[in-house]
Amino acid sequence: MTERLFNFSAGPAILPEPVLQSAQSALWAFEDSGIGILEHSHRGALFSKVIEETEANCRKLAGISDDYEVLFLQGGASTQFFMIPMSWLGEGKTASYVNTGTWSNKAIKEAKLYGDVHVAASSEDKNFSYLPTEAEIQWPAGAAYAHYTSNNTIAGTQFAGTPTVPEGVPLICDASSDIFSKPIDVGAHGMIYAGAQKNLGPSGLALVIVRKDMVETAKQELPSMLQYRVHAKTGSCFNTPPTFGIYIMGEVFKWILEQGGLDAMAKLNESKAAILYDYLDESAMFRGTARESDRSLMNIAFRATSEELEAQFIKEATAAGLPGLKGHRSVGGMRASTYNAFPAKGVTFLVDFMKSFENKNK
Ligand SMILES: *Cc1c(COP(=O)(O)O)cnc(C)c1O
Numbered sequence: 001m002t003e004r005l006f007n008f009s010a011g012p013a014i015l016p017e018p019v020l021q022s023a024q025s026a027l028w029a030f031e032d033s034g035i036g037i038l039e040h041s042h043r044g045a046l047f048s049k050v051i052e053e054t055e056a057n058c059r060k061l062a063g064i065s066d067d068y069e070v071l072f073l074q075g076g077a078s079t080q081f082f083m084i085p086m087s088w089l090g091e092g093k094t095a096s097y098v099n100t101g102t103w104s105n106k107a108i109k110e111a112k113l114y115g116d117v118h119v120a121a122s123s124e125d126k127n128f129s130y131l132p133t134e135a136e137i138q139w140p141a142g143a144a145y146a147h148y149t150s151n152n153t154i155a156g157t158q159f160a161g162t163p164t165v166p167e168g169v170p171l172i173c174d175a176s177s178d179i180f181s182k183p184i185d186v187g188a189h190g191m192i193y194a195g196a197q198k199n200l201g202p203s204g205l206a207l208v209i210v211r212k213d214m215v216e217t218a219k220q221e222l223p224s225m226l227q228y229r230v231h232a233k234t235g236s237c238f239n240t241p242p243t244f245g246i247y248i249m250g251e252v253f254k255w256i257l258e259q260g261g262l263d264a265m266a267k268l269n270e271s272k273a274a275i276l277y278d279y280l281d282e283s284a285m286f287r288g289t290a291r292e293s294d295r296s297l298m299n300i301a302f303r304a305t306s307e308e309l310e311a312q313f314i315k316e317a318t319a320a321g322l323p324g325l326k327g328h329r330s331v332g333g334m335r336a337s338t339y340n341a342f343p344a345k346g347v348t349f350l351v352d353f354m355k356s357f358e359n360k361n362k
Contacts, residue, residue: 006346008336009324010153010299011177012197016341019251026247037247042240050243051236054250058207061253061261064186069215071208071228072236072246077103077176077195080206081110083226084147084172084191087218089115093144096120098137098163101128101152102330103174111147118143127331128155130291134164141166145190151178153198154328156301156335157294162188170214178298179207180256181340182266190214196245198298199339200252205245256340265340272338273297275347285309285358289331303333310334313357322350 007014026037033046040047055070064070073079084107089095093115097108099122111117120139121132131152139146146165150173151158158178162185165171170190179194186192191210197203208228215228224230230238236246256265277295280288280302289301304310310333314326327333338347 005321005323006343006349007324008322008338008342008346008350010198010328010335010337011195012203013199013337013339014341015201015248016252016255019248019255019341022251023248038244040243042237042243047243047247050247050250051241054246054253057250057253057257058209061180061256062184062186062209064209067212068186069208069210069212069228069232071210071231072241072249073206073208073231074204074242075206076197076204077174077193077206078106080174080193080208081107082113083228084145085111085114086222086226087228088144088170088214090144090219091115094118094140094142096140096143096146096169098122098132098146098148099124100131100149100157101155102328103153103176104147104149107147107149107174115144120146123157128152128157129289131157131159131294137163139163139165139169141169143169145170145172147172147174149174149176151175151181151296151298153177153299153337154301154331154335156288156290156296156299156331158296158298160293170211177339178296180262180265181269181298183262196249198337199341201248202242202245205242205249207249252341268344269297269338269340272342272344272347273300275344275351276300276336276338279351279354283354283358285361286354289333298337298339300336300338301327301331301333302335303327307332309361312361313354316357317350317353320353322353325350 028036030037058070095111096118099119118140121137123130146169172191173189175192176195177198179199193208196205215232218228280286285305286302317325325334327335
């Protein structure tokens with residue numbers, strides 16, 4: 001087998017190696033069935049077991065009660081950007097959003113197609129390098145829902161806890177880039193959704209955890225595929241679901257459970273990120289771009305003293321077997337994505353490389 005690199009890509013991103021290894025054999029013949037996982041009917045007994053187990057392990061991991069549906073939907077997180085306002089916004093209703101980055105902005109843009117949007121707070125004034133504090137967020141009472149992005153993949157900021165919203169307003173979280181990287185208070189949310197390709201599996205698939213009473217109140221005059229109700233009633237099998245993605249997500253859930261669950265993930269992610277942030281704080285060449293109190297444990301954005309050095313650094317790092325470090329074009333510089341599956345030794349390898357780069361280019 002050819003060697004695998006420490007892949008710092010923001011998404012699609014690194015997956016746990018045991019998951020990839022079991023997928024290799026499942027692709028050829030799944031559980032001694034003589035048929036590969038890609039080739040099994042979504043109505044057959046073997047796949048039914050996969051989807052049931054995946055849902056059960058998801059519930060177990062995050063402590064999801066029976067008040068919630070767990071759905072596996074298509075179209076990534078971006079489809080949720082419009083399915084949400086389509087379902088719960090409309091004439092005479094307002095939805096509130098916290099604008100903390102490129103993805104929040106995109107969610108807001110879609111919501112505006114369906115009704116009034118109130119921006120409860122924004123950190124756009126400083127290129128999203130910080131998060132508004134609880135006191136700075138003005139959630140209006142009586143909103144159809146309140147939406148926030150728990151981890152801002154591009155700017156590298158992350159909410160430490162769950163924002164508090166007015167009584168009766170369902171809180172909706174885009175958790176695409178930090179889902180299951182630490183414990184999550186599901187009960188504080190009306191809905192949590194995530195594109196799979198950062199922490200959970202392949203792109204194109206979205207995990208949606210939504211409270212049953214919200215599914216009930218969602219608008220019904222919509223195409224079947226765009227109704228949570230339809231997917232909930234059919235166990236995410238209204239049409240042919242992304243079977244391979246669901247299988248991989250299930251394997252990722254098993255892997256997280258084997259690692260000790262979400263508490264263990266949090267510890268691991270904290271210690272991994274600390275290796276890089278500690279160095280950024282002492283380096284004379286590199287510095288983190290996010291406000292210290294708002295730093296993401298998943299996407300670590302940093303700059304060097306000049307753009308020339310940054311270009312040289314990215315080029316040399318890539319050549320040294322550290323791909324995926326180029327920052328998003330809206331921020332520039334570098335970004336190291338250290339999702340659940342990213343190994344600690346890869347972060348140490350990066351920091352050693354940065355130290356020697358700094359020494360050589362003093
Ligand atoms: C990647 C990402 C998205 C977009 O996900 P798609 O699956 O490509 O639609 C949305 N929100 C956040 C926070 C992301 O990181």
